[in-house]
Amino acid sequence: MSSKAYHHGELRQALLEHAMRLLDTEGETALGVRRLARELGVAHSAPANHFPRKSDLLTAVAVRCFEDLEKSFESGSGKSGQQRLRKIADGLYGYAFRFPQRYRFMFRPEGLRNPDPLLRGIMERLYAELGAALSMSLKGRQPDPERTFAVDSYAISLWSMLHGYILMRLDGNFEAGRDELAGLDREQAILELWLTTCD
Amino acid sequence: MSSKAYHHGELRQALLEHAMRLLDTEGETALGVRRLARELGVAHSAPANHFPRKSDLLTAVAVRCFEDLEKSFESGSGKSGQQRLRKIADGLYGYAFRFPQRYRFMFRPEGLRNPDPLLRGIMERLYAELGAALSMSLKGRQPDPERTFAVDSYAISLWSMLHGYILMRLDGNFEAGRDELAGLDREQAILELWLTTCD
DNA sequence: AGCTAATATGGACACTGTCCATATTGGGTG
DNA sequence: CACCCAATATGGACAGTGTCCATATTAGCT
Numbered sequence: 001m002s003s004k005a006y007h008h009g010e011l012r013q014a015l016l017e018h019a020m021r022l023l024d025t026e027g028e029t030a031l032g033v034r035r036l037a038r039e040l041g042v043a044h045s046a047p048a049n050h051f052p053r054k055s056d057l058l059t060a061v062a063v064r065c066f067e068d069l070e071k072s073f074e075s076g077s078g079k080s081g082q083q084r085l086r087k088i089a090d091g092l093y094g095y096a097f098r099f100p101q102r103y104r105f106m107f108r109p110e111g112l113r114n115p116d117p118l119l120r121g122i123m124e125r126l127y128a129e130l131g132a133a134l135s136m137s138l139k140g141r142q143p144d145p146e147r148t149f150a151v152d153s154y155a156i157s158l159w160s161m162l163h164g165y166i167l168m169r170l171d172g173n174f175e176a177g178r179d180e181l182a183g184l185d186r187e188q189a190i191l192e193l194w195l196t197t198c199d
Numbered sequence: 200m201s202s203k204a205y206h207h208g209e210l211r212q213a214l215l216e217h218a219m220r221l222l223d224t225e226g227e228t229a230l231g232v233r234r235l236a237r238e239l240g241v242a243h244s245a246p247a248n249h250f251p252r253k254s255d256l257l258t259a260v261a262v263r264c265f266e267d268l269e270k271s272f273e274s275g276s277g278k279s280g281q282q283r284l285r286k287i288a289d290g291l292y293g294y295a296f297r298f299p300q301r302y303r304f305m306f307r308p309e310g311l312r313n314p315d316p317l318l319r320g321i322m323e324r325l326y327a328e329l330g331a332a333l334s335m336s337l338k339g340r341q342p343d344p345e346r347t348f349a350v351d352s353y354a355i356s357l358w359s360m361l362h363g364y365i366l367m368r369l370d371g372n373f374e375a376g377r378d379e380l381a382g383l384d385r386e387q388a389i390l391e392l393w394l395t396t397c398d
Numbered sequence: 399a400g401c402t403a404a405t406a407t408g409g410a411c412a413c414t415g416t417c418c419a420t421a422t423t424g425g426g427t428g
Numbered sequence: 429c430a431c432c433c434a435a436t437a438t439g440g441a442c443a444g445t446g447t448c449c450a451t452a453t454t455a456g457c458t
Contacts, residue, residue, distance in 0.1 A: 042438090045437080045440095048416080053416080107366075147395055148381060150380045153381065157364075160363035160389065161359045163367060164358070171307065179351065186351075190355055194356065196346055197392060197393070232445080233446080242408065245406055249405090251447090
């Protein structure tokens with residue numbers, strides 16, 4: 001506590017907050033232990049107390065990102081299956097295009113603590129949410145024996161398409177555009193096109 | 200020329216080849232200018248003659264990767280639209296799972312020379328190939344005015360799904376699996392599921 | 399043969415992450 | 429209250445990195 005913040009105090013918090021700031025403004029390459037310390041006015045070795053290795057810091061940042069992302073999905077309950085799916089997709093699109101650097105960072109476990117239980121937990125919760133909306137949407141349609149797929153395949157297909165499109169956009173391989181035939185932005189168009197498989 | 204290879208000679212080639220080797224075996228993080236030089240037995244500063252900045256080296260490696268990838272698509276001409284699409288998907292799947300490190304590297308222009316014309320050219324050729332197979336596959340089906348999308352949306356949707364699925368697999372977010380209902384590996388299942396939108 | 403331009407060398411600088419011994423401090427116990 | 433211990437912060441060290449520089453070597457062309 002006391003006036004002068006982190007000569008002693010909440011350095012861990014300060015590190016994470018400033019890391020998020022840097023991630024958003026300059027991207028992952030700006031996340032250096034020494035730089036963080038320098039810009040917070042502490043010794044270059046101070047962060048090591050809270051995060052022994054750089055990967056620990058990065059993992060903690062990624063966890064924060066995922067927690068933030070999860071809030072974008074606030075309970076689409078009550079709606080129809082397709083409405084919930086649209087809400088999930090919009091949540092993902094919105095987050096990715098508002099915080100591009102975060103999105104690129106959090107899904108790329110390069111320098112992250114390998115299979116972090118926290119991260120896997122959040123991923124599985126997101127996946128479960130998607131699966132719930134999907135099976136609601138698939139329920140009660142006429143079965144076509146030649147084209148029957150497990151719900152998991154639907155979920156993975158949709159998840160993959162959204163993720164792939166976002167990354168291609170963020171990496172500059174696709175450009176923003178419209179589907180004039182459907183009268184929709186491209187990201188909405190490919191979602192509606194995909195929803196076609198559900199009925 | 201002469202016996203002792205690259206004291207003078209084809210250093211550029213040697214750099215690229217060894218970089219590819221390292222990329223495949225240890226991943227992108229192993230691609231360091233000094234390390235390359237050291238393991239080729241030249242001075243740490245020798246590569247700078249051929250690649251002034253590290254990004255130039257990385258870009259050249261990425262170009263090689265894309266050229267290799269393009270060979271996987273050897274002319275699926277003559278087949279039907281869907282057959283060509285399956286061939287393209289299999290080519291991408293095969294390359295990605297045979298050379299995971301390459302795939303992750305080449306599509307992530309982090310330290311690459313930003314909008315490299317060579318890379319963009321190859322990307323556009325791949326995209327054109329996909330578009331050709333797709334419009335062949337879409338031609339002559341009954342039009343449904345409520346569900347009409349531009350060919351570009353189809354192409355981007357498929358491209359995105361394949362790319363997204365591959366990355367999720369490579370990053371450990373998805374695991375390999377089967378769709379027991381369809382009796383297919385997951386990557387084949389989501390492809391067949393997607394092809395559903397074409398008819 | 400000689401010269402120029404291409405290429406290789408080794409030193410320097412400013413970074414980085416990680417380890418270490420040392421100092422300071424705060425909170426709980428006697 | 430005094431004390432001690434564990435948590436935390438410090439600064440130095442080491443090996444590694446990319447980039448720039450002045451210097452040396454060499455290859456190919458006139």
